[in-house]
Amino acid sequence: MxxxxxxxxxxxxxxxxxxxxxxxxxxxxxxxxxxxxxxxxxxxxxxxxxxxxxxxxxxxxxxxxxxxxxxGAAAEPDLRLVVAAIKRDAMDWIVEKATELGVSVIQPVMTRRSIVDRVNLDRLAAIARGAAEQCERLSVPEVRAALPLHAALDAWDGTPLLVAAERRGALPIRHVAAGMRLPCGWLVGPEGGFEGGELDDAMRRPFVTAVALGPRILRAETAAVAGLAVLQALAGDWDVS
CATH class of the missing domain: 2.40.240.20 (Hypothetical PUA domain-like; domain 1)
Known part of the structure; x- marks a missing residue:
């Protein structure tokens, strides 16, 4: 037992x-x-x-x-997830898996195509805590209150932020991540993706880089986990035994 x-x-x-x-x-x-x-x-x-x-x-x-x-206490990766609020079950799953993948911060955002208008912060924090207990990490990621996308970008501290933008002709994520080291962030939109104006606004920020996750269009929860895994493998702590 x-x-x-x-x-x-x-x-x-x-x-x-x-x-x-x-x-x-x-x-x-x-x-x-x-x-x-x-x-x-x-x-x-x-x-x-x-x-x-x-x-x-x-x-x-x-x-x-x-x-x-x-x-003893030990340094942990500063990998942040900025993710559009989606339906509850999928959002719960994202928080659980992001915790297992070592994220330090989970920032839900509201976008023009978001189909929910709120997130249950206490519920998500409890899911993150339970996942941290199961996966043997020492920290629990900070789950922040949801913000409009533009407000989250306005408040961002300048840390490199990659955004999933398959339809923008962006470079594959591995080409960008291979030359990076944490801290960095990963931004994922809602089902149906960001509206063009939202991506344009994000791309005007000097800290934002658009990347692609391959030839297939992924569900939001799949894109969140896939991108985090690539970043941990190429720029994070997966090469530490």
Whole structure:
């Protein structure tokens, strides 16, 4: 039986006892059928990962007794995803897989062809946290509140941002990514793609480069994951053992 990993943003130190959340108590007791004395691991990006035991567990309350640190804090890739808000199931899947692929920030954006008018930030943050617990990373990506596309671009800090633009005659992503190193961002539009004016506005920004993902038109969620995988392979941390 595998040891559950639990993200906790409190200061972590050997010998400390820290409270868990009601959601963690429910998951441990009701879903995993664990109890007091059972082993868990508690982690965050600032302090690392610690062996721990469940000090006590009730229906909606729990606490963890921290043992020895198993992993120290380590630098993680600064790979950011800017993605048009799409239907809930597909958006949930994007957040889960982007977390597994090591993204640091997920920025939903609203575009002219977006078919949803809001995203559930708490839900997406919980999905990111659960995916981080499963994939053994130490950090949980920051899921930001949705912004209009132009506002997200206006607020961008100048980090290189690649945009999926198959119909613009752009260079294949591997030709651009092979000469890059993180940090960088990956921008993906909604089903049906960006409108021409949106792409024109994006391409006027000096930090934006259009790239193509091959001869086939991909669904938004496929493009998000495919691009992140290429960037991690060519410019990210996939060559680190």
């Amino acid at each position: 595998s040891t559950p990993r639990l993200f906790h943003d409190a200061a972590l130190a050997e010998g400390a006892e820290i409270p868990g959340t009601p959601a963690q108590a429910h998951h441990l007791g009701t879903v995993l059928r664990r109890g007091a004395g059972d082993e868990v691991a508690v982690f965050n990006a600032r302090d690392g990962e610690f062996a721990a035991t469940i000090a006590h567990l009730r229906k909606d309350r729990c606490a963890f007794a921290l043992g020895a640190r198993q992993r």
